[in-house]
Amino acid sequence: MNNFVFxxxxxxxxxxxxxxxxxxxxxxxxxxVLIHYGGGSIKQTGLYDSVVKSLTEAGVSFVELSGVxxxxxLSLVEEGIRLCREHDIDFILAVGGGSVIDSAKAxxxxxxxxxxxxxxxxxxxxxxxxxxxxxxxxxxxxGSEASDSSVITNExxxxxxxxxxxxxxxxxxxLNPELTNSLTPFQTMVGIADIMSHVMERYFTSNRxxxxxxxxxxxxxxxxINNARIIWREPxxxxxxxxIMWAGTIAHNNLLGTGRIGDWASHNIEHELSGIYDVPHGAxxxxxxxxxxxxxxxxxxxxxxxxAVRVWDVDLGFESPEAIALEGIRRLESFFSEMGLPVxxxxxxxxxxxxxxxxxxxxVAYGPLGNFKKIHKEDVLHxxxxxx
Amino acid sequence: MNNFVFxxxxxxxxxxxxxxxxxxxxxxxxxxVLIHYGGGSIKQTGLYDSVVKSLTEAGVSFVELSGVxxxxxLSLVEEGIRLCREHDIDFILAVGGGSVIDSAKAxxxxxxxxxxxxxxxxxxxxxxxxxxxxxxxxxxxxGSEASDSSVITNExxxxxxxxxxxxxxxxxxxLNPELTNSLTPFQTMVGIADIMSHVMERYFTSNRxxxxxxxxxxxxxxxxINNARIIWREPxxxxxxxxIMWAGTIAHNNLLGTGRIGDWASHNIEHELSGIYDVPHGAxxxxxxxxxxxxxxxxxxxxxxxxAVRVWDVDLGFESPEAIALEGIRRLESFFSEMGLPVxxxxxxxxxxxxxxxxxxxxVAYGPLGNFKKIHKEDVLHxxxxxx
Numbered sequence: 001m002n003n004f005v006f007x008x009x010x011x012x013x014x015x016x017x018x019x020x021x022x023x024x025x026x027x028x029x030x031x032x033v034l035i036h037y038g039g040g041s042i043k044q045t046g047l048y049d050s051v052v053k054s055l056t057e058a059g060v061s062f063v064e065l066s067g068v069x070x071x072x073x074l075s076l077v078e079e080g081i082r083l084c085r086e087h088d089i090d091f092i093l094a095v096g097g098g099s100v101i102d103s104a105k106a107x108x109x110x111x112x113x114x115x116x117x118x119x120x121x122x123x124x125x126x127x128x129x130x131x132x133x134x135x136x137x138x139x140x141x142x143g144s145e146a147s148d149s150s151v152i153t154n155e156x157x158x159x160x161x162x163x164x165x166x167x168x169x170x171x172x173x174x175l176n177p178e179l180t181n182s183l184t185p186f187q188t189m190v191g192i193a194d195i196m197s198h199v200m201e202r203y204f205t206s207n208r209x210x211x212x213x214x215x216x217x218x219x220x221x222x223x224x225i226n227n228a229r230i231i232w233r234e235p236x237x238x239x240x241x242x243x244i245m246w247a248g249t250i251a252h253n254n255l256l257g258t259g260r261i262g263d264w265a266s267h268n269i270e271h272e273l274s275g276i277y278d279v280p281h282g283a284x285x286x287x288x289x290x291x292x293x294x295x296x297x298x299x300x301x302x303x304x305x306x307x308a309v310r311v312w313d314v315d316l317g318f319e320s321p322e323a324i325a326l327e328g329i330r331r332l333e334s335f336f337s338e339m340g341l342p343v344x345x346x347x348x349x350x351x352x353x354x355x356x357x358x359x360x361x362x363x364v365a366y367g368p369l370g371n372f373k374k375i376h377k378e379d380v381l382h383x384x385x386x387x388x
Numbered sequence: 389m390n391n392f393v394f395x396x397x398x399x400x401x402x403x404x405x406x407x408x409x410x411x412x413x414x415x416x417x418x419x420x421v422l423i424h425y426g427g428g429s430i431k432q433t434g435l436y437d438s439v440v441k442s443l444t445e446a447g448v449s450f451v452e453l454s455g456v457x458x459x460x461x462l463s464l465v466e467e468g469i470r471l472c473r474e475h476d477i478d479f480i481l482a483v484g485g486g487s488v489i490d491s492a493k494a495x496x497x498x499x500x501x502x503x504x505x506x507x508x509x510x511x512x513x514x515x516x517x518x519x520x521x522x523x524x525x526x527x528x529x530x531g532s533e534a535s536d537s538s539v540i541t542n543e544x545x546x547x548x549x550x551x552x553x554x555x556x557x558x559x560x561x562x563l564n565p566e567l568t569n570s571l572t573p574f575q576t577m578v579g580i581a582d583i584m585s586h587v588m589e590r591y592f593t594s595n596r597x598x599x600x601x602x603x604x605x606x607x608x609x610x611x612x613i614n615n616a617r618i619i620w621r622e623p624x625x626x627x628x629x630x631x632i633m634w635a636g637t638i639a640h641n642n643l644l645g646t647g648r649i650g651d652w653a654s655h656n657i658e659h660e661l662s663g664i665y666d667v668p669h670g671a672x673x674x675x676x677x678x679x680x681x682x683x684x685x686x687x688x689x690x691x692x693x694x695x696a697v698r699v700w701d702v703d704l705g706f707e708s709p710e711a712i713a714l715e716g717i718r719r720l721e722s723f724f725s726e727m728g729l730p731v732x733x734x735x736x737x738x739x740x741x742x743x744x745x746x747x748x749x750x751x752v753a754y755g756p757l758g759n760f761k762k763i764h765k766e767d768v769l770h771x772x773x774x775x776x
Contacts (some may be wrong), residue, residue, distance in 0.1 A: 001630045003403025008396070014646070015391025207625040212611040212635050219603030227599065239597040242389045246646065247600050255643075258402070258634065 001210050001259035008253050010146040011172040014246065016238075018176045019136050020091070022051055023058030025172050029132050030091030030241045034084055035064040036104045037095045042138065045182045051095055051136060063087045068096065071274050071281070072103040074154045077117060080107035085132070087367055094132045094170075098142020098194075098281075101135055105150035105168040108133050120163040121152055123366065127165035135173040139180055140245040141191030141282060143198055143252020144174035153275055159362070160275035175249065177241035185235060189339040190282035192228045192244060197285040198251040201267060203298075204303060204372045207260040218258050218310045225311075228339055256297060265370030266292045269380055272359035279348050286341040287348050290333040291387035296373040297325050345387050357382050389598050389647035396641050398534040400561040402634065403711055404626075406564045407524050410439055410481070411446030413560050417520050418479030422472055423452040424482045424492045430526065433570045439483055441525060451475045456484065459662050459669070460491040462506060462542045467493035472519070481522045486530020486582075486669075489523055493538035493556040496521050509552045511754070515553035523561040527568055528633040529670060531586055531640020533561035539605075541663055547750070548663035563637065565629035573623060577727040578670035580616045580632060584609060585673040586639040591654060592684075592691060592760045595648040605644050606698045611635045613699075616727055627629060653758030654680045657768055661749035667736050674729040675736050678721040679775035684761040685713050692716055733775050746770030746773050 013021060027032060035051065042048040045090035055062060083089070084107060094104035108130040110117030112197050119125040128155045144150070148169045151162040180188065203217045224247050250256065269292070270284040297304045301321045308314035308328025316324050333343050342348045360380035369375040375383070401409060414421060423439065443450060453468050471477070472495060481703040482492035498505030507513035523533045532538070536557045539550040540653035568576065590606045612635050616629035638644065640760040657680070658672040685692045689709045696702035696716025704712050721731050730736045757763040763771070 001403070001627060001634075003406065005399060005401050007399035011393065011395035013393050015389070018391065065678075071503030210632075211615065211627075211631045212608065212638065215611055216604060216638075219607045220600065223600040223603055239599075242647070243599045246389075250600065250604075259630070370413060 002207055002261070004100065004258050006229070006254065006258050008146060008169065008255070010170050010253070012146065012175060012249060013374070014175045015242075016176060016178060018174050019047065019050055019179065020054055022134070022136055022174055023054035023056070025056040025076065025147070025174070026055060026060050026091065026093060026134050029171060031060050031155065032087070032089055033060060033062050033091040033093050034080065034087075034089045034107070035062050035093050035095060036080065036100055036107065037064070037066050037098075038068040038100050039066070041182070042095055043248070045179070047095065047179060051093075054370060062093070063089060067089055068075055068100045068103045070099050070274045071153045071160060071278060072099040072106075074118060074152055075104055076252045077106040077110060078150060080104075081110040081117060082353070084111045089131075091132050091134065093136070096140070097137065097139035097191075098144040101133075101142065101144035101170070102150040104133050104151060105144070105303070106152050107170055118154055120165070121154070127163065127167055128164070130167040132171040133168070135170045137173060137175050137245070139183060139187065139191050140241075140248035141194040143195065143248050145170055145175065145364050146249050146253040148254070158275045160271040162271075173249070175245050177238060177245045177290045180241050180245065181236045181348070185232065186340060187289055188231060188235070189228065189341050190280045190286075192224055192339065193286040193336060193341055194281070194282035195244070195248045195251045196224050197218040197266065197282070197289055199224075199256055201264050202257045202262040203307065204263045205260040206372055210259045213256060213259050219350055220256065221311045224251075225335060231372060232339060242321065253262075261371045263370050264371040265372070265375045268363050269359070269383060273287070273348070273350060276359060277348070277350050277361070283342055283348060285337040287345055287387050288383065290329055290336070290343060291383050293329045293332070294386050295379065295383050297329065299373045301325050336356065345384070347360070352388055356381055359384070390595055390649065391626070392646050393640065394646050395554070396557065396643070398558050398635060398641070400534065400563060401432070401560060402563045403630075404491055404564060404566060406562050407435065407438055407567065410522070410524055411444070413449040413562065414443060414448050414479065414481060414522050415446040417522070417559060419448050419449050420475070420477055421448060421476075421481050421551055421755055422468065422477045422495070423450050423481050423483060424456065424468060424488055424495065425452070425454050426456040426488050426534040427454070429570070430483055433567070435483065435524070435567060436525065436705055439481075444593040444755035449551045450481070451471060451477060452639055453679035456488045456491045457668060458487050459541045459548060460487040460494075462483070462540055463652075465491055465494040465498060465505060465540060469498040472499045475517075479520050479522065481524070482639070483524045483526070484526065485579075489521075489530065489532035490538040490540060493518070493532070493769050495519075497553070499731040506542055508547040508553070509542070515551065515555055518553070520559040523558045525561060525563050527571060527575065527579050527635070528636035529582040531583065531636050533558055533563065534637050534641040536642070539659070542732040546660040546663045547633050550659075557585050563633050563636075565633045566735075568629050568633060568687060569624045573620065574728060576619055576623070577616065577729050578668045578674075579636065580670070580673040580727065581724060581729055582670035583632070583636045583639045584612050585654065585670070585677055588646055588652040588677060589652050590645045590648065591695065592651045594688065596761055599646050600646045601644060608635050608638055608644065609699045612639075613723060620727060626701055633655050649759045652762070653763045656751050656757045657747070657771060660751045661736075661738060663750070664743055664747060665736070665738050667738070671730055671736060675731055675733055675775050676771065678710060678717055678724070681717045681720070683767065683776050684716065687761045689713050718738040733772070744769055747772070
């Protein structure tokens with residue numbers, strides 16, 4: 001087990017009707033906030049009205065900035081920074097999913113920084129301070145509600161890049177699973193693919209002897225798989241929605257990374273896909289992750305055997321570890337298909353070969369990817385071909 | 389799943405040589421601290437010298453208070469409160485295990501309270517503020533290093549009582565698994581019984597539909613069991629020591645209680661045992677917990693079947709859930725015996741019947757115990773008889 005530091009102070013306020021506490025929770029920090037959200041969906045569902053009512057009752061005034069898109073854009077972040085400065089705002093309330101929260105984090109850190117906020121995403125500067133952030137979560141997926149990371153797309157060149165810093169971890173996050181009932185089955189399953197990918201990026205490590213973390217990862221994956229199947233049959237089942245929502249937070253609050261180095265090659269390859277084709281992040285991961293697995297499993301077959309046996313209950317004879325490993329990968333792919341997710345690039349609407357070389361170049365622009373196996377440009381091309 | 393709030397901001401600094409960071413970490417909060425510890429063991433192992441050197445190098449001065457006993461006493465807490473006030477101390481550094489940390493928490497909350505600190509333990513007052521606390525942990529057991537609870541024994545009547553409050557959660561805890569190498573096998577296994585009990589108190593809940601929390605509990609129990617066996621054979625194996633130490637924190641930082649109400653009857657019964665006979669807490673739990681299980685399992689046989697199958701790999705035919713449940717309990721008891729722990733009161737040195745009625749009276753003094761099954765005086769007596 002590697003040495004590590006683990007600290008995560010985000011207050012998770014979880015359960016039915018908890019979104020009605022947003023005013024009281026926000027008022028503990030600020031009386032003048034920016035509400036940040038996406039398109040019209042929170043207005044259609046009535047969530048917007050509930051939030052505004054709760055804030056108003058708690059004496060919190062606000063300015064709002066909507067229009068966050070999936071794969072959130074730098075230009076809107078810059079507008080948010082201007083708005084906060086203009087209106088003396090010292091708290092950002094993100095109402096939405098990972099894109100909204102990531103955008104809010106970028107605004108929160110940008111307001112207190114004199115340079116260009118993209119400096120943090122292009123590794124030119126390291127964030128030291130941010131405005132406090134509150135969250136009302138509307139989709140279980142990105143885990144951004146308790147993570148120290150944010151991913152933003154710079155329209156100038158369509159670069160999609162992430163940053164991490166303790167100061168951007170939300171102060172509180174309100175998780176009401178009922179708010180996810182309005183998602184389509186596809187949106188829900190894309191979120192679950194994202195959750196599972198966050199676990200798998202940490203699970204496939206080259207560090208050995210990390211038993212508890214392995215088992216916590218396996219517990220989270222099994223929960224995601226079983227409850228996805230329940231939601232597939234019965235989309236509004238509260239208990240299954242709740243399991244998925246809590247799993248989404250645990251998957252990415254870094255508990256599952258304690259004692260090890262994660263991989264993250266699949267995430268980086270997917271960033272290039274969704275940077276160019278604007279595909280949903282989780283759908284891109286459902287395509288890239290199995291392809292990455294097929295490409296790298298020989299690096300450490302035993303780890304893939306453990307994945308197959310403990311997560312997917314593969315029960316083949318022990319004489320061929322490779323057969324067990326491949327069956328585990330097959331079951332992951334088959335599960336994604338069963339949940340209506342794409343598992344090949346063409347199902348994602350990505351044409352063969354068109355931008356493969358460009359994507360591979362951009363993916364390794366800051367150096368080789370991954371830790372389980374170091375991935376260079378040629379490896380990215382192989383993985384993309386396996387995803388065809 | 390029940391609604392819940394989860395927040396735990398303790399910084400865990402984990403791994404080899406991390407105790408050498410204590411000065412730097414402490415200096416972030418205070419330059420004048422109370423070092424609180426137990427008997428001479430930290431002097432024999434050299435830990436005391438390392439801590440003093442690290443503090444001195446970081447410019448931190450200190451007053452010290454040693455002499456914490458297992459089942460820490462109110463009188464020493466009161467002495468610590470006096471010392472802190474006399475020397476204007478605003479930070480408590482606990483170097484030791486659960487007893488030292490619990491005593492430090494009582495001092496930390498008592499310094500800022502005008503009344504008698506026992507008020508918090510007798511439910512007469514609720515703690516609102518405490519001095520910050522740092523920890524250098526020397527045994528994996530109580531989980532006090534990241535918990536919001538403290539248990540103190542009042543010599544006046546030998547009442548052992550607990551309190552819980554967010555403000556007493558340590559600010560940072562340094563966990564170096566190597567520091568646990570100097571423990572005897574018995575001390576190590578008593579600690580592991582305590583860890584497992586913290587998980588089981590939460591596992592045996594009457595709440596249904598709490599899949600992820602169940603699986604995280606099972607993951608932690610399996611880790612504890614497997615790594616206890618490794619330590620039994622090879623006491624200084626770093627990786628196994630590390631797994632147990634991290635499991636000890638996870639077991640009691642309340643992650644494993646999310647979405648449910650725990651039971652805690654076994655802990656309360658054990659408190660009376662160790663209050664009167666001063667037996668090690670974990671050893672008392674190894675005796676009480678299986679007895680409690682035998683008494684209550686019929687309340688929800690399916691839960692005990694899940695425990696047997698998922699934690700102990702019981703693989704009996706499904707026609708008799710009761711047989712599976714009982715086999716799980718038997719394997720727990722047998723595991724404790726295998727690890728050199730007592731599983732009957734006489735092995736603990738507790739004479740039959742002598743104080744049973746007195747202990748049962750005290751155990752239910754504030755009302756019936758437990759949630760999985762409500763436990764009244766007669767039930768406590770039955771459980772004690774099953775432990776004979």
